[in-house]
Amino acid sequence: MKPERLHPALDRITRVRGVRGAMVVSAEDGLVVADALMEGIRGNAVAALAGSLAARLARAGAAAAAGEQRFVHLAADGGALLLLPGADGLLVVAVTDQHVNVGLARLEMQRAAEDIA
Amino acid sequence: MKSRVVEPWLLAPVDRFVRECGARLTLIMTPSGQVLAQHGFTRAVEVMSAAALGAGIAASTGEIVRMLDEPDFRVLNHQSARHGIFLGRFASSRGPLLALVVYGADTSIGLVQLFFEDLVADLEAAAPVVAPRGPVLAADFERDLNESLATLFR
Numbered sequence: 001m002k003p004e005r006l007h008p009a010l011d012r013i014t015r016v017r018g019v020r021g022a023m024v025v026s027a028e029d030g031l032v033v034a035d036a037l038m039e040g041i042r043g044n045a046v047a048a049l050a051g052s053l054a055a056r057l058a059r060a061g062a063a064a065a066a067g068e069q070r071f072v073h074l075a076a077d078g079g080a081l082l083l084l085p086g087a088d089g090l091l092v093v094a095v096t097d098q099h100v101n102v103g104l105a106r107l108e109m110q111r112a113a114e115d116i117a
Numbered sequence: 118m119k120s121r122v123v124e125p126w127l128l129a130p131v132d133r134f135v136r137e138c139g140a141r142l143t144l145i146m147t148p149s150g151q152v153l154a155q156h157g158f159t160r161a162v163e164v165m166s167a168a169a170l171g172a173g174i175a176a177s178t179g180e181i182v183r184m185l186d187e188p189d190f191r192v193l194n195h196q197s198a199r200h201g202i203f204l205g206r207f208a209s210s211r212g213p214l215l216a217l218v219v220y221g222a223d224t225s226i227g228l229v230q231l232f233f234e235d236l237v238a239d240l241e242a243a244a245p246v247v248a249p250r251g252p253v254l255a256a257d258f259e260r261d262l263n264e265s266l267a268t269l270f271r
Binding site: 025026028029030031044045047048049051052055 | 224225226227
């Protein structure tokens with residue numbers, strides 16, 4: 001992991017229109033490694049639940065013989081939660097509103113995952 | 118497995134905590150090791166040992182914290198291969214309390230910490246208002262301890 005690249009990588013994700021916050025999370029622990037969040041988003045709660053969600057979905061994917069998890073898009077009425085597994089057991093997480101361009105956000109999340117690896 | 122509590126108001130917050138964070142073992146106790154609630158233990162001797170050890174760890178860590186002129190000890194986490202052990206101290210209307218939580222690989226320290234914050238808030242909201250107690254005598258302490266253990270394993 002390259003810690004000095006964490007915040008620039010997160011900043012690029014948050015520049016995508018509709019992204020309300022981005023985080024790098026330790027997937028196994030569910031703890032925040034770095035974050036760039038708008039006020040009102042509970043970073044530790046999102047990190048813990050995102051880590052748990054990714055682990056459970058990975059098990060569901062394995063049970064369905066779908067292969068390795070690559071991207072998770074949880075769409076809700078008020079926005080979305082995007083998860084992208086990275087190297088070293090890290091998870092790139094984005095919290096967005098309902099108008100976000102998911103493709104663009106995913107692209108920036110992928111770049112972030114590559115930058116910090 | 119059901120949670121066991123010394124006083125009924127503890128049951129709902131402890132049950133919710135265990136259900137949401139997936140803890141395998143949970144103890145709520147005073148800093149002196151008097152158990153108020155437990156989940157997951159099957160024998161009284163295990164509860165007594167865990168409570169004594171948890172209280173000892175909290176006391177010794179608290180002393181180190183004081184030597185460093187830091188604010189009070191709050192949480193301690195130990196991660197081993199198959200289990201994690203979380204020890205948290207929190208203020209309540211009943212005075213300071215400790216939560217000792219053992220969790221497995223099916224949950225995470227992030228979830229335990231997250232729901233620990235909710236547990237503290239839930240306990241505070243559920244605690245009935247009580248009159249201040251007098252000094253604790255040795256005989257009272259032993260009687261309270263025996264009554265607590267009898268309740269926890271009734």
